[in-house]
Amino acid sequence: xxxxxxxxxxxxxxxxxxxxxxxxxxxxxxxxxxxxxxxxxxxxxxxxxxxxxxxxxxxxxxxxxxxxxxxxxxxxxxxxxxxxxxxxxxxxxxxxxxxxxxxxxxxxxxxx
Amino acid sequence: xxxxxxxxxxxxxxxxxxxxxxxxxxxxxxxxxxxxxxxxxxxxxxxxxxxxxxxxxxxxxxxxxxxxxxxxxxxxxxxxxxxxxxxxxxxxxxxxxxxxxxxxxxxxxxxxx
Numbered sequence: 001x002x003x004x005x006x007x008x009x010x011x012x013x014x015x016x017x018x019x020x021x022x023x024x025x026x027x028x029x030x031x032x033x034x035x036x037x038x039x040x041x042x043x044x045x046x047x048x049x050x051x052x053x054x055x056x057x058x059x060x061x062x063x064x065x066x067x068x069x070x071x072x073x074x075x076x077x078x079x080x081x082x083x084x085x086x087x088x089x090x091x092x093x094x095x096x097x098x099x100x101x102x103x104x105x106x107x108x109x110x111x112x
Numbered sequence: 113x114x115x116x117x118x119x120x121x122x123x124x125x126x127x128x129x130x131x132x133x134x135x136x137x138x139x140x141x142x143x144x145x146x147x148x149x150x151x152x153x154x155x156x157x158x159x160x161x162x163x164x165x166x167x168x169x170x171x172x173x174x175x176x177x178x179x180x181x182x183x184x185x186x187x188x189x190x191x192x193x194x195x196x197x198x199x200x201x202x203x204x205x206x207x208x209x210x211x212x213x214x215x216x217x218x219x220x221x222x223x224x225x
Binding site: 041 | 116152153154155156157170171200202212213214215216217218219
C-alpha cells in the first residue's frame, strides 16, 4: 500500500526562523513528488520534484528530493506570519489507476 | 475570478437526503477529480474523470456517484447521505500532459446530521 508520512505534525515558530518540513514516501512506480500549501481552504501548488538532488526554489521556499532514501524536505527561511498554513506532500503513482497519495500534512504556525 | 469553483461552499443536511456538489472550471483542463478531506486522514480520492466519457472510481467511491456533464463540469452526488460523509470536499483539475499538478477548488464543507 502506498504511504506518505509527513513530520512533524505541527510546528510553532517565531517570525524570522527557518523551518524544515519532512516527507517520506513508499509508493509503487514513483514519478514525482508534489508540495502544496493549504491555508484556509484549498491546497495551492508549490513544487513538483521528479529527480533527486534537484533543489527547487521559489523565494524563501526551497525543496529537495532524495529518491534513494525516499524523502523530500521543504525549507522555509525567514518565516513570516503569512507562511502559516498546512503543508501537504503528495506522491502520484504511475499505475493504470490515477492515484495520488497525500500525507496528512504539517501544520505550521508562525507567530510575530 | 476563480478558475475552479464549487457550489455550495457550505451545506448542512440530514441523514438520508440526496445531495449534489457541483464543480466548474475555466482552466480548460481535461482531467477532474473529487476528494474528501478528514482530520488526520489527509485527502482521499473519491472519483476522477479524464474526459467527458471517462469516469473512474477512486479509493473511497462507495456511497458516492459522479456525473461529467461537460469538459468544464463535474458533479458529485451522495444518494443517501450519512453522518460519516461529513467532511470537506474538494474538486481539482489537471492537464493531461502534466496530470500530476492539480488545481483545487475552494472546497465544500458538508455536514450530515
